[in-house]
Amino acid sequence: GHYDTGGYEHYLLKEISEQPETVARTLRGRLDDRFHIAHLGGLNMDARETRSFRRVKIIGCGSAYYSGQIGAQLIEELARIPADAEPASEFRYRSPVVEADTLYVAISQSGETYDTLAAVQELKRKGGRVLGIVNTVGSAIARECDGGVYLHAGPEVSVASTKAFTSTAVAFALLALHLGRVRDLSPADGRRICEGLRRLPDQIKEILALEPRIEELARKYAEAPSMMFVGRVRGYPVAREGAQKLKEISYVHAEAYPASELKHGPLALIGPEMPTVAIVPDDELLDKNLTTLGEIRARGGRVLMVGHRVADPKLADDCVVVPRNETELDPILLTIPLQLFAYHAAVALDRDVDKPRNLAKSVTVE
Ligand code: G6P
Numbered sequence: 001g002h003y004d005t006g007g008y009e010h011y012l013l014k015e016i017s018e019q020p021e022t023v024a025r026t027l028r029g030r031l032d033d034r035f036h037i038a039h040l041g042g043l044n045m046d047a048r049e050t051r052s053f054r055r056v057k058i059i060g061c062g063s064a065y066y067s068g069q070i071g072a073q074l075i076e077e078l079a080r081i082p083a084d085a086e087p088a089s090e091f092r093y094r095s096p097v098v099e100a101d102t103l104y105v106a107i108s109q110s111g112e113t114y115d116t117l118a119a120v121q122e123l124k125r126k127g128g129r130v131l132g133i134v135n136t137v138g139s140a141i142a143r144e145c146d147g148g149v150y151l152h153a154g155p156e157v158s159v160a161s162t163k164a165f166t167s168t169a170v171a172f173a174l175l176a177l178h179l180g181r182v183r184d185l186s187p188a189d190g191r192r193i194c195e196g197l198r199r200l201p202d203q204i205k206e207i208l209a210l211e212p213r214i215e216e217l218a219r220k221y222a223e224a225p226s227m228m229f230v231g232r233v234r235g236y237p238v239a240r241e242g243a244q245k246l247k248e249i250s251y252v253h254a255e256a257y258p259a260s261e262l263k264h265g266p267l268a269l270i271g272p273e274m275p276t277v278a279i280v281p282d283d284e285l286l287d288k289n290l291t292t293l294g295e296i297r298a299r300g301g302r303v304l305m306v307g308h309r310v311a312d313p314k315l316a317d318d319c320v321v322v323p324r325n326e327t328e329l330d331p332i333l334l335t336i337p338l339q340l341f342a343y344h345a346a347v348a349l350d351r352d353v354d355k356p357r358n359l360a361k362s363v364t365v366e
Contacts, residue, residue, distance in 0.1 A: 016162045016336070026171055033191075035187070053102065053103040069085045110136055115366075134151070135167070218347075222252060227243070227274065230277075238338065245339055245343075246342045250346040278304070282309060
């Protein structure tokens with residue numbers, strides 16, 4: 001088909017702005033308000049099999065991998081199954097042990113990324129059970145998997161992934177709800193997550209309305225040669241994706257670290273020339289995160305805090321306050337302002353936003 005920027009200056013901004021609708025499409029028809037469960041018709045797994053997995057291993061490349069890290073945390077929290085994510089590009093080269101009681105999940109927007117496809121093929125060869133979380137219907141990875149969840153986010157044109165990232169995290173919330181509700185997750189928690197998911201599209205609209213302020217902040221911070229992104233636990237994959245977006249499209253050097261690891265090395269980098277974007281949700285780690293901000297400020301580091309409240313000016317120079325959802329779902333919302341931040345930093349630096357140098361939308365070769 002033919003797609004245009006629909007009046008937006010770039011595909012990237014169009015795709016960021018579409019997220020209230022694309023998230024609604026990922027959710028459509030999949031939430032059951034009676035039993036507080038998720039209906040995922042494409043999984044091709046019966047209840048016995050769904051209960052049998054003792055581990056979940058998630059693979060993908062680039063932003064797909066970072067969304068997989070959010071997914072692993074959702075599965076651990078909601079379904080209480082040990083889960084982790086790994087770059088598909090690494091997984092396929094290290095002769096992984098393929099276990100019969102592990103559920104493998106491959107993530108790909110395009111469905112054509114060669115490293116991910118090769119990892120799926122290797123898993124299948126060794127008898128692994130593989131689900132795909134894929135945007136492109138009928139793509140190579142979708143066809144190779146035993147079943148899966150389509151994102152229905154619509155075509156993503158800009159090289160840097162935004163709406164597919166968000167929809168992947170939403171698809172993982174659905175998968176985690178599905179796995180959790182045939183295992184330990186209570187009806188009350190199921191309801192809480194269903195209701196939280198339904199709130200996402202409107203809350204994304206609220207975040208998009210912050211764009212003028214985020215643009216101002218991006219212009220201010222884009223002058224720095226290098227930026228640090230930090231977050232703890234749920235905030236860490238958000239920090240990684242925020243750093244990835246900035247690197248990809250603005251070419252500003254960015255590092256992402258768990259906030260807890262800062263004092264074990266990278267704190268040496270902090271000074272007035274290296275500002276920090278800190279992901280600080282109102283979760284059980286709030287106090288720990290605020291302590292970290294104090295440590296950064298004490299070294300002369302500037303701090304842009306992205307979270308649920310305005311911080312003490314002694315701890316943060318600037319704040320972006322996003323609406324709260326359920327704690328487990330907050331990473332999905334916290335990523336959106338970082339997309340806008342990277343976009344406006346790239347525009348301020350006059351970069352080729354939709355086609356950054358050296359990158360391809362999907363890497364279909366080895
Ligand atoms: C490329 C793109 C990234 C993307 C990755 C995975 O490297 O530049 O933006 O995250 O591929 O793509 P996929 O289509 O498999 O999600």
